[in-house]
Amino acid sequence: MPISESMVQDIVQEVMAKMQIADAPAGKHGIFKDMNEAIEAAKASQKIVRKMSLDQREKIITCIRRKTKENAEILARMGVDETGMGNVGDKILKHHLVADKTPGTEDLSTTAWSGDRGLTLIEMGPFGVIGAITPCTNPSETILCNTIGMLAGGNTVVFNPHPAAIKTSIYAINLLNEASLESGGPDNIAVTVEKPTLETSNIMMKHKDIPLIAATGGPGVVTAVLSSGKRGIGAGAGNPPAVVDETADVRKAAQDIVNGCTFDNNLPCIAEKEIVAVASITDELMHYLVSENDCYLASKEEQDKLVETVLAGGKLNRKCVGRDARTLLSMIGVNAPANIRCIVFEGPKEHPLIATELMMPILGVVRAKDFDDAVEQAVWLEHGNRHSAHIHSKNIDNITKYAKAIDTAILVKNAPSYAALGFGGEGYCTFTIASRTGEGLTSASTFTKRRRCVMADSLCIR
Numbered sequence: 315m316p317i318s319e320s321m322v323q324d325i326v327q328e329v330m331a332k333m334q335i336a337d338a339p340a341g342k343h344g345i346f347k348d349m350n351e352a353i354e355a356a357k358a359s360q361k362i363v364r365k366m367s368l369d370q371r372e373k374i375i376t377c378i379r380r381k382t383k384e385n386a387e388i389l390a391r392m393g394v395d396e397t398g399m400g401n402v403g404d405k406i407l408k409h410h411l412v413a414d415k416t417p418g419t420e421d422l423s424t425t426a427w428s429g430d431r432g433l434t435l436i437e438m439g440p441f442g443v444i445g446a447i448t449p450c451t452n453p454s455e456t457i458l459c460n461t462i463g464m465l466a467g468g469n470t471v472v473f474n475p476h477p478a479a480i481k482t483s484i485y486a487i488n489l490l491n492e493a494s495l496e497s498g499g500p501d502n503i504a505v506t507v508e509k510p511t512l513e514t515s516n517i518m519m520k521h522k523d524i525p526l527i528a529a530t531g532g533p534g535v536v537t538a539v540l541s542s543g544k545r546g547i548g549a550g551a552g553n554p555p556a557v558v559d560e561t562a563d564v565r566k567a568a569q570d571i572v573n574g575c576t577f578d579n580n581l582p583c584i585a586e587k588e589i590v591a592v593a594s595i596t597d598e599l600m601h602y603l604v605s606e607n608d609c610y611l612a613s614k615e616e617q618d619k620l621v622e623t624v625l626a627g628g629k630l631n632r633k634c635v636g637r638d639a640r641t642l643l644s645m646i647g648v649n650a651p652a653n654i655r656c657i658v659f660e661g662p663k664e665h666p667l668i669a670t671e672l673m674m675p676i677l678g679v680v681r682a683k684d685f686d687d688a689v690e691q692a693v694w695l696e697h698g699n700r701h702s703a704h705i706h707s708k709n710i711d712n713i714t715k716y717a718k719a720i721d722t723a724i725l726v727k728n729a730p731s732y733a734a735l736g737f738g739g740e741g742y743c744t745f746t747i748a749s750r751t752g753e754g755l756t757s758a759s760t761f762t763k764r765r766r767c768v769m770a771d772s773l774c775i776r
């Protein structure tokens with residue numbers, strides 16, 4: 315059989331990739347001691363990525379998707395072991411979601427105007443090397459998802475991951491570079507430092523070769539990035555309320571809310587953090603939460619103990635974040651039955667376990683006298699984060715009123731919150747929801763620059 319030019323190229327690429335893998339120290343792809351060196355390596359790699367065809371970028375992304383699935387359980391276990399947060403089963407699902415539903419190069423679209431004066435296009439081009447800061451709550455999920463989108467856009471990426479999740483983050487970054495090398499791409503499409511600190515973060519944020527920074531985390535990091543003088547994508551904190559009105563299927567609402575709230579022990583920033591229920595259905599809702607959805611009804615005394623434990627000295631106790639309900643109850647001396655998934659109680663919106671973004675399966679229920687009151691209380695509880703909110707209602711006017719008042723990047727109706735990530739709902743997945751800066755659910759196109767390409771007086775063939 316004659317060997318075609320493309321077959322020769324494939325063989326050459328494969329051999330080159332194997333040589334690069336052999337050259338690199340095992341398990342060290344993309345990992346540097348020094349932040350400046352890491353940035354230089356990502357810069358060199360971006361020069362290669364920039365010249366690659368969309369098809370070549372897509373080949374690497376396909377390999378990242380496959381490796382993410384193959385390593386889903388390892389990454390899930392590493393994440394739980396290292397951070398002590400979340401649960402393995404849900405983290406496996408989250409990695410599959412990243413692999414299956416993070417958009418690739420198909421997300422880059424072209425806008426065109428064609429007419430008597432020629433053809434003008436808006437094309438989406440790369441920024442270059444992007445800086446990314448990632449949380450400990452979804453460490454590898456965010457790194458893998460960010461890299462797929464950023465690479466699809468023609469960029470490479472320098473991560474400053476949360477120090478509490480550095481081993482898991484390094485594993486994910488190794489995996490990304492192995493996928494690139496195996497697919498004929500360069501090493502260092504994603505890089506980081508062995509020991510990320512605020513200092514390495516500052517070096518990255520101030521570096522002249524980093525034009526864009528994507529921050530996924532709490533309010534502190536988003537403010538730091540937005541003060542850096544660089545363009546910033548700020549995916550910040552939330553405290554999503556779930557409103558239930560008198561037209562809702564209350565039984566299903568209880569089930570959906572508990573499923574969303576307990577997913578990965580409430581770590582996702584989009585997860586239901588409290589309920590605001592219209593008074594006429596509040597008792598019915600409480601009944602379904604406790605009798606059908608494995609919720610533990612905390613007494614006043616237990617709530618007080620939880621406040622002392624979870625918000626010790628008024629500060630969020632990181633040892634409680636992402637723990638399951640039974641562990642949290644055991645911390646206050648309650649030995650709960652094995653089926654318990656969530657802790658519930660009724661309280662005012664100002665209750666510290668309700669007003670604070672806890673990221674643990676504790677669901678306070680606020681009683682509202684009517685729908686307007688429910689909207690007002692939910693808007694207060696969202697704290698102007700403009701992040702996520704949820705509603706269970708069959709009244710379109712109510713849903714519309716709530717959507718306009720709360721003005722969040724995500725609003726899920728009549729489903730668990732994770733439907734917003736494409737899990738049991740339509741649409742793509744992301745783990746970086748740019749709430750503060752308004753891009754909403756990020757994808758490849760978010761990580762590109764718009765460029766106008768103008769051809770005057772030609773190429774209009776209409």
Ligand code: NAD
Pocket residue numbers: 447448449450451452474475476477512515530531532533534535538548549550551552582583671745746747748749
């Ligand atoms: P965190 O804010 O403690 O840390 C996030 C990242 O920011 C880490 O890498 C940390 O090292 C870094 N960081 C923190 N302060 C910084 C500063 N001043 N300068 C530079 N870097 C800084 O958050 P976390 O506990 O890892 O994650 C949970 C938080 O992130 C929650 O508030 C959650 O809502 C939010 N979150 C938001 C999204 C989103 O898409 N909007 C996604 C996941 C998590």
